[in-house]
Amino acid sequence: MNKPDAETAPRLQGLRDLTNTRRLGKRLLQSEWLQRAGSALISAALATIWRTNRDTPGSTDWEELLDGEFPAIFALWHGQHILVPYAGPKHLKFVSLVSRSADAEINARVIKRAGFEVIRASGGRDPGAVARKGGVMALIAMRDALRRNVNVVMIADISKGEVRQAGEGIAMLAKISGRPIVPVALATSRRYVLENTWDKTTINLPFGRRCLKLAPPIHVPSDAGKAEIAAARARVTEELNRITLEAQHAVEARA
Template identity: 45%
Template sequence: MREPLAQSRFVKNAIASLLAQFVRLVRLTSPLVAGSARFSGGAYAEFEPGIIALWHGQHLLTPAYYPKRKPLVAMVSRSADAELNALMLEKFGIEAVRGSGGRDNARHLDKGGAKALIALKKSLTAGKNVAMIADIPHGTPRDAGLGIVLLARLSGRPLLPVAIATSRRKVLEKSWDKTTINLPFGRSAVTIGAPIFVAADADDAEMERKRQEITTALNAATAEAYRLVDGRR
């Protein structure tokens, strides 16, 4: 039996292409406001390769703002819904690895999540930046899991809390993470918090402290990005 049209690779690829074009439109028509950070290089060049940390529902513009021709590898959930995300990343030349970060103790990553972290660590060793959603799919929104902290410990590379916001947007209030749909013809901002390092010998208590630190830093970066685009002081 032929698979449903909506589930076919051809249709998903076509939808991903449309999404990529829309994201490019938002970027092209939403100039960065004063005070925005450079997504890569500049003041943060000494911390590259780094681990770009993002929140679910706030990450959709990332591929359009990341510098062209600069390697980036992104972790994407293995869920069926996330396949479109992976396909869209391909349109920007961004490599996707499938997996999810740890929800609880870092020792309890499932097989797929562990393989994804190993792949990301190899990418960092090769000098590539990586991107990872810090909070866990359908968990507590804007509360980091331990998976991203474990990657920082294993790789020795810093976590870079990143947020992107636009002045024109639609928030899907009923979604678990309050996904933000960024709209064109407004203003945009990129904010990056101070790098966070995790020691190679960090114990469980230190890992939890770092998990809380990246949570706080990402929430602060997100609030600052929205403050900039909304013109608040």
């Protein structure tokens, strides 16, 4: 086997060093002490951000809109959900779906610290991927949670899929559970948007105004076929986009 020449050898060594550094970084991120400390710090920061933003008059009253509709499936967009665990009525129970990946462990711990239960699973863009990654079991677990009178909080669009387009999973959960989908959007007047992320992740900032918007419940019949599932997905998409804009406009208006 030929040895690398004098010019190539340093490049190969540099690649090996970079690979080893990345592996070390990944192991550190997945370590128990860092997961515990990181989730505690993030939780404290988010709780502070929530407390230091005041409600706008345009915020939706959960109880008034959803009288008789609990438990429900609350639909959110990727990247717009960071403060939502702090927004729900404290006397209600919630469970959230979180990826099974090691990278999502801190996220799961933060959600638990906010008082939510957590279901771990990963979805996909085709039925085979969903089954392999635990999506089917997650769907059953969420249905069972609803039967226990626990509200489900679910990201409507698929990770790294088509942004701001509701996937099939949330409509299927509404079909098999008989519970309504309620689109939810939350915006703060002070925020930082990560423009280079696929979902335009929004980091809410303290000392501003906040607005929580809920859309009317969307029901999916238990005998819904492909056309009705597609129609439900389209309506979730439309309503989530509508209330997201409404929430943003509300906090941007002069107080």
